[in-house]
Every structure is written in structure tokens, then in C-alpha cells.
Amino acid sequence: MIHGRDITRTFKTKTGTVEAVRGLNLDVGEGELVAFLGPNGAGKSTSVRMLTTLLPMTSGAASVGGHDVTRAPEKVRRMIGYVGQKTGSGPYHRVRDELIIQGRAQRMSESESRKRANELLGMLELEDLADRDCNSLSGGQKRRLDVALGLMHTPKILFLDEPSTGLDPHSRANLWDHVMRIRRETGMTIFLTTHYLDEADTMAERVMVMDHGKMIADDTPERLKAELAGDTIRLAMVSEGETLIAAEVAANLPNARDIAPNGRSFSVTVRDGAAVMPHFLRALHERGVDIATASVRQPTLDDVFLNLTGRSLRENAIAA
Amino acid sequence: MTFISDTFLSFRREIGPTMRSWYYIVFGVVQPLLYLGLFVPLLTAMPMGGDGNALQWFVPGMMVMLVLFTTVSCGWALTEELVSGSFERFLATPASRPGLLVGRALKELAPLLIQALILIVVAAPFGLHLYPVPMLIGLALLMIFGIGVASFSYALAIASKNDGGLFYMVSHSVSLPLMLLGGVLLPMQMAPDWLYIASRFNPLTYLVEAERALFMGEVFTPIVGYGALVAVLVAIAGIAVGTVTVKRASL
Ligand SMILES: Nc1ncnc2c1ncn2[C@@H]1O[C@H](COP(=O)(O)OP(=O)(O)OP(=O)(O)O)[C@@H](O)[C@H]1O
Ligand SMILES: [Mg+2]
Numbered sequence: 245m246i247h248g249r250d251i252t253r254t255f256k257t258k259t260g261t262v263e264a265v266r267g268l269n270l271d272v273g274e275g276e277l278v279a280f281l282g283p284n285g286a287g288k289s290t291s292v293r294m295l296t297t298l299l300p301m302t303s304g305a306a307s308v309g310g311h312d313v314t315r316a317p318e319k320v321r322r323m324i325g326y327v328g329q330k331t332g333s334g335p336y337h338r339v340r341d342e343l344i345i346q347g348r349a350q351r352m353s354e355s356e357s358r359k360r361a362n363e364l365l366g367m368l369e370l371e372d373l374a375d376r377d378c379n380s381l382s383g384g385q386k387r388r389l390d391v392a393l394g395l396m397h398t399p400k401i402l403f404l405d406e407p408s409t410g411l412d413p414h415s416r417a418n419l420w421d422h423v424m425r426i427r428r429e430t431g432m433t434i435f436l437t438t439h440y441l442d443e444a445d446t447m448a449e450r451v452m453v454m455d456h457g458k459m460i461a462d463d464t465p466e467r468l469k470a471e472l473a474g475d476t477i478r479l480a481m482v483s484e485g486e487t488l489i490a491a492e493v494a495a496n497l498p499n500a501r502d503i504a505p506n507g508r509s510f511s512v513t514v515r516d517g518a519a520v521m522p523h524f525l526r527a528l529h530e531r532g533v534d535i536a537t538a539s540v541r542q543p544t545l546d547d548v549f550l551n552l553t554g555r556s557l558r559e560n561a562i563a564a
Numbered sequence: 565m566t567f568i569s570d571t572f573l574s575f576r577r578e579i580g581p582t583m584r585s586w587y588y589i590v591f592g593v594v595q596p597l598l599y600l601g602l603f604v605p606l607l608t609a610m611p612m613g614g615d616g617n618a619l620q621w622f623v624p625g626m627m628v629m630l631v632l633f634t635t636v637s638c639g640w641a642l643t644e645e646l647v648s649g650s651f652e653r654f655l656a657t658p659a660s661r662p663g664l665l666v667g668r669a670l671k672e673l674a675p676l677l678i679q680a681l682i683l684i685v686v687a688a689p690f691g692l693h694l695y696p697v698p699m700l701i702g703l704a705l706l707m708i709f710g711i712g713v714a715s716f717s718y719a720l721a722i723a724s725k726n727d728g729g730l731f732y733m734v735s736h737s738v739s740l741p742l743m744l745l746g747g748v749l750l751p752m753q754m755a756p757d758w759l760y761i762a763s764r765f766n767p768l769t770y771l772v773e774a775e776r777a778l779f780m781g782e783v784f785t786p787i788v789g790y791g792a793l794v795a796v797l798v799a800i801a802g803i804a805v806g807t808v809t810v811k812r813a814s815l
Contacts, residue, residue: 255814296656297655297656298652298655298656299814300812300814318658321656321657321658322658324656325656326653326656328649328652328653328656329649330648330649330652331648331649331650332648332649332650332652332653333650334577334581334645334648334650335644335648336581337577337580337581338580341577341580342577345573345576345577346653346657348573349570349573349654349657349658349659350657350658351658377581390649393653
């Protein structure tokens, strides 16, 4: 459904050129839900805007829904829905009017548009706001309206650029309930960018990690975590010297890395920690090591990013 | 044709907020009356060139000026939507690009059209002779011309991105000499030779002359023909430049 080959995009700014996207290759199949993950300025929005015909590429080629983005943009636009990172509603326009106009622009009939607008107002809990000017909405309400605008014509391919930023937990859960239901009913392909690691983890079937304009990983969240992060086993010993014995034992575990004895606590990263743990504990017991506490921590996508780049997405988010 | 239907769609979206703001409507109705009340008494006391009374000469010129100034600066209204994502949202739909621009332009022009009609009707008792068909043709030419200028203005707004100062500077340094050289407020026949010759290179001159001829009841004359040609050419060029700018833009 979405294919990109060697896509690049540079911007000229007053202080020089910015290489926003540097040789992006991607393939998304029909009906897939893919999450684009990466720190601020990684090039996520730039990539999405090129795929949605909004921004010309500097070089490379892309097709969306079987149509070339550069040569047949009109055909691409017929297939896609787009929720940009910025506010899509006009400040002086009314909520319901914006939805209806959007439907009309997407070639729906007037009556279809009205019906669908009412449906979405209900779904995204915007009914009470339907007759207000959009600039009187709160940030999260505006964001819900943006998503409703993108869903109006139930597109075959939906691009969502940080759809849930600014939503409270209830609205986020509600949004995803509806998006997932629509997806089940229609088989919509969804391409989303997000900073919420848990969202990418639980919603997406595939996660693409982007950093400095390049895609640095592309796989299911499970495999990314297993291959690029692994589970961390943590132990606390009764007495100090025993961590060194634990380090020796841990070195013999399959795929063990990051062995870190530290005072009375000890950690090691392995694949499938839950299965390794019993063997490990038994081996330690046989060496006479007394263990006070033991735990296995499952990796997050943040650990994946940390292992790929040496930086944490969380730190970035705070620094930015 | 999607161009026509998207023009209506875009117009429909933009006119909504206008229709809801009563102060805008009141101001729109009062404004032409102000011109008439405050300026025309002075004008009728002046010895103007040309035949007929001063209103017949002055009203069409003032309409050209109003259309030019309104449309030249209307790209400004787009800037806000360029900075937020709402224009981009429409660009991601199959909506016709020229349709989006022309619909917006018509939203700026519709109030002007109504003001012009009020102006004509109110001026009639003060001595403006009514030539309904030629005058309506004159208004139609103004609308066509206005669509062109507005489209140039949108192109300029996109090209100058978020730089409001640049937009303002360029739009004014183009429109002011055009207006002064177009003989909008005073007859160019009274100008020194060099100024007169310069005015012949100003497309606006031909439009102003055509409007004045139409307001004198002329229709099938070369003057009207040249004016119509200018209006249509400006419209075609404006829409073409506007559309290409939208397509090439890296917003
Ligand atoms: N119009 C522009 N002009 C100049 N530089 C730009 C422009 N748009 C984006 N950039 C630059 O391109 C890079 C990528 O930006 P992009 O918006 O794609 O990042 P992102 O991954 O979406 O980040 P975020 O998570 O903050 O939304 C950034 O360095 C940004 O400064
Ligand atoms: Mg972004």
C-alpha cells in the first residue's frame, strides 16, 4: 500500500541546509498498522507529508495505494486520509461545518457528509461542541476534531501524525477504541507517528524507528524488544562478594549481555528472561549464593531506542 | 467540473464566519455610505474632466480602488491557515487547487459586490444615471479582475511564508503605484506627458477606463473591450500563478 525508495528531503534555512530525511526506504502492506517512532526532529512529519503529496521530495520515489506520489498526486489524495501534526480546523469555522465541508471535499454527498459528521461527533465525544467556533475548543478537543476530520470519508489509507498528543488518558483510549474498530470493519491501512512508546507498542503491528532522517529499525515490537533490548534480570544478594559469583554464572547463560555486578545488586540482560530465571537461580543456589530478591523486567521500546542510538527517547522528550 | 464545485465549496466554507459577524455586515453597509456622504459633496464642487456628472466618473474609479486594495491584501487571511494546518488539510484532499483559491477570492469579493450595488442605488438620487446592464457588466469585470489579483495575493502569501512584513511590503509597493498610475482618483488626461505615457503601460488604466465607459452606458466599444481583456488576462495569470505556487510550495 505504501512504498518508498531512497526518499530524501532537504530544507534550506537561514543557517544552512537541513537534511530532514536521508534515504528512507519503507514498505507497508494492505491493512497494516505501522507506527513511526523517533525523537523530535527525526523527520517523521516530513516523511508523512511527502507520502501524502503535501511536500515535494528532493529525491527518491514513493507510491501510495498503487499510485506514484509525484506523478499522480490526485489519485493518491483520493485514497488517503491525513491528520497532520498541526491543527486542521479553521479558527472561525464551526465544528460541524468543518466536518461537512471536509466530507464534501472528499467527494461525499451532502447527506452522507451530514450523517457521517453526526456519527463522528458522537464517537469522539464532540456533540456538545458541534455548533461552536473551533478556536473556542481546548487543545485536546481540537485534536479529537482533527482525527474526526481525517476519518470523515473512511479512507483506505490513513496517515496520523501524532494523533493522540495532548489527549487525556480517557480520550486517548476512546480514540484508539474507535480507530481500531473502524480498522477491523474496513481493513484500513494506518500509518501513524507517535511519541508515546506504549502506544506504538500496543497498537502497532510494526514499529519503524527513525533518527536523524534515517530509519534505523523496522520490525514487530516483540522482535525489536527481543533482539535489540532483551529482558533484564535483577537480583539482590544477601552478602556482597556473591555478586561476583553471580557474574561468573551469568556469563554461561545463553545470549547474556550487560552483566553488571554492583555492590549487593546484580543485573544481566538475556532473551526470554522468564524462562532463563529458574535455571539461573538453581545454578546460583548450587554455588551456595543466597538471594534476597529477584525480578525480571521486560524491555520497552525505549530500551530498543537506547540500544540503537545510545540515547533515550525519554531523556530527549524532557530535554526538548 | 470539480473546479466549479470546489470553488463553491471553498466559498461556502469561507463565507460562513463572515455571515455570522453582524459588525462586519453593518460596517460593510455603512462604508459605501460614508464614501458618498463625506467625499461626493466635495467632488461635485470640483471641475472634473470628461462629460456627465462627477458621480458617473468617480463611482467606477472608486470601485476599482476598493477591489484592488481588498484583493491585494487578502492573501494575509491565508497566512493564518498556512501556519496552522487547516489549509494543508484541504491540500491533502482531491479538492481542485484553483477551486480552493477562487472560492476564497469570491468570499472577499462578495461583500464588495453588495457594497457596490448599495453605492449605486444610493447614489442614484444624487444624480447617478443608471444603466443597469452596462453597470452589471462592469461589476462582473471587476469580479473577474479581483479573482486574478486575489490569486496573486495568495501566491505572494505562500511565497513569503510566515513573513508578514514581506507580504505587506510587496503587496503595497505593487498596488499603490498601480492605483496612482491608473487614474483611479484623478483624470490622467491632466497628467504631464511622461506620467500619462507611463499610465498607458499600466493594465489597470484600461480597466478603469472600461469601467467608466460602462458607467456611461457604453458596451460595444474598444475601450470596454480592452478593459475586459485586461480583467480576463489578470484572472487567468493570477489563477495560474496561484495554482503553481500551491503545487510547488514546501509549506
Ligand atoms: N519547512 C521547514 N523548513 C526548514 N526546516 C524544516 C522544515 N520542516 C522541517 N524542518 C526540519 O526538518 C527536520 C525534521 O523535521 P520533522 O518535522 O519531520 O520532525 P519530526 O520527526 O516530525 O519531529 P517532531 O517529533 O518534533 O514532530 C527538523 O530538523 C526540522 O527542523
Ligand atoms: Mg512531527
